[in-house]
Amino acid sequence: MNYLKNLLNLHADEEERSAVIQNVSKNISFKGANLWILACAILIASIGLNVNSTAVIIGAMLISPLMGPIVGAGFSLATYDFSLLKKSAKNLLVATIVSLTVSSLYFYLSPFKDAQSELLARTSPTIYDVMIAFFGGIVGAISMTRKEKGNPIPGVAIATALMPPLCTAGFGIATFNLQYLLGALYLYSINCFFIGIATFLIIKYLKYRPVVTDNKSYDKKLRYAITVMILVMTIPSFYLAYNLLNEKKFTQNVEKFLNSEFYNNGYTVIYKKVNYSTKKKTIELAFLSKQFDSLEIKQFNKRLSNFGIENTQLIIKQNTSDLKAEILSEINKRSTDVSEKDLQINLLNNELKAYKFENNDLKKEVEILFPEIEELSMGKVKTYHTKDSVSTTTLILYKSATTTDKERLSNWLKTKLNDTNLKVVNEQ
Structure with missing residues (x-):
């Protein structure tokens, strides 16, 4: 001892x-x-x-x-x-x-x-x-x-x-x-x-x-005053340290969540912003090519609690036109070598995917079921409605040597592609 x-x-x-x-x-x-x-x-x-x-x-x-x-x-x-x-x-x-x-x-x-x-x-x-x-x-x-x-x-x-x-x-x-x-x-x-x-x-x-001085009363008051100053200085400081510790735990849990749900699945994140505050915590993400529907995003938000992330909203930004400025700002902060041209290419690729429609097997099935059809064109178009609403529609164009049962073709395609809004147009 x-x-x-x-x-x-x-x-x-x-x-x-x-x-x-x-x-x-x-x-x-x-x-x-x-x-x-x-x-x-x-x-x-x-x-x-x-x-x-x-x-x-x-x-x-x-x-x-x-x-x-x-x-x-x-x-x-x-x-x-x-x-x-x-x-x-x-x-x-x-x-x-x-x-x-x-x-x-x-x-x-x-x-x-x-x-x-x-x-x-x-x-x-x-x-x-x-x-x-x-x-x-x-x-x-x-x-x-x-x-x-x-x-x-x-x-x-x-x-x-x-x-x-x-x-x-x-x-x-x-x-x-x-x-x-x-x-x-x-x-x-x-x-x-x-x-x-x-x-x-x-x-x-x-x-x-x-x-100490000769004035005991002054010394006593001074000690009280300095004791109060010490408390005023230390209590907020340790509270601050506690908050910073919680913030560090939060960011570590966020990284574990991202690794488990996105990085390990091969999804490339091109934008990430983690906002930690007592009122509203958010995780904002944007991906290079992957698109998620609202149900998937809802499921990701539910899984946040599995990683110890509470009172937090996961926001996945998929409107590429709104992302360019934010991603460029984030890139500049991190001093990366990605150029604006590279970013523009990625954003344009994401926009093109909204119009892209590929189904090679569908053409073969159409040839068997509707042999009279000579040409088949497939794609997606934006439809602008009243009240400024916009929707994306799958469009099928066809040419046939003889008369084709358009209604039968339309019903079959809607069932096959699970798309009730699909439109079939005869180019002749």
């Missing part, structure tokens, strides 16, 4: 607490050299996102001093140091505004405004981002309280990735893309919250002495 206790002991090799406090206070400030370093790091990260270079982005994260005020906020909450908390919050706000300004200016002036994969990865947070920020924050807080800082600090700077979301938010401002702006700021906020929470927990665990 003592061995295990010594093994997990965080007090071993701990830095003098006065030195830790001094170091935290020093790293909070954003002025002079720190501000210049931050601006340059933002520019480097923006260029990295612009050219889709992971190495450049990592370099920018190593340079960035953004961790300072976030760690300072968590530290000040744990020690009830209100003046340090104000200073941390102020400097974090300054750093955020400077970062957004510099990145927005860069992307506004840059001639290259395509959203690359590195940039798109910072527009939608997941449960993994929460976990990385939290455990990265723990490592950062532990390292900060050691005599030998070692290698963890650079690793934490890379893992928690505070710079890229800010640069992506700047891209959203420069290109007037609200979705990118809000998604990136959302991810940045998650990182800040969970790094701060992790720091708070480690400092509390190490039992750093709270800041």
Whole structure:
């Protein structure tokens, strides 16, 4: 038991607490050299996102001093140091505004405004981002309280990735893309919250002495106020983490459903959009060539519950004329090499299938039953009715050497093809 206790002991090799406090206070400030370093790091990260270079982005994260005020906020909450908390919050706000300004200016002036994969990865947070920020924050807080800082600090700077979301938010401002702006700021906020929470927990665990003044009444009120702030910060954050976990489970179940029902059956999906929200969850799909009737779609919706997908509607888009813009948008997001020409060919093929009618065996049967028929043409036509309604009708044209019982031929074809709306026309 003592061995295990010594093994997990965080007090071993701990830095003098006065030195830790001094170091935290020093790293909070954003002025002079720190501000210049931050601006340059933002520019480097923006260029990295612009050219889709992971190495450049990592370099920018190593340079960035953004961790300072976030760690300072968590530290000040744990020690009830209100003046340090104000200073941390102020400097974090300054750093955020400077970062957004510099990145927005860069992307506004840059001639290259395509959203690359590195940039798109910072527009939608997941449960993994929460976990990385939290455990990265723990490592950062532990390292900060050691005599030998070692290698963890650079690793934490890379893992928690505070710079890229800010640069992506700047891209959203420069290109007037609200979705990118809000998604990136959302991810940045998650990182800040969970790094701060992790720091708070480690400092509390190490039992750093709270800041006290000569005014006991003031100290008591301050502790109540900061306790309320901690609750306001942590409860929504963990609720957010819970929602992100549910969203991840939902997307995994959707993939299992798609694999089982479509991918494994050889159906090619050319468009997929999964919308997860508490009010209305939808799965929108479009296929390269496969068409489903309303009964099949209804059965697919019923089978969603077998995969743990509840309160969700499956929408299969089969009107190809409405799909082109959406599919092109999805293709651009994923940076695939499919050209507009290829997409147009696929859409036209789908439209042609609505008019295509092939039945080689039917011609042979007609020759046996109606030998007088010399030519037989088969196809589908659109019939436009009043009140703007449209229907598709199977049309059979024939030529015969002698008189043919048209009614008998029509009845036989309707029964054979199971199509009561079929029309038979004598071309003579």
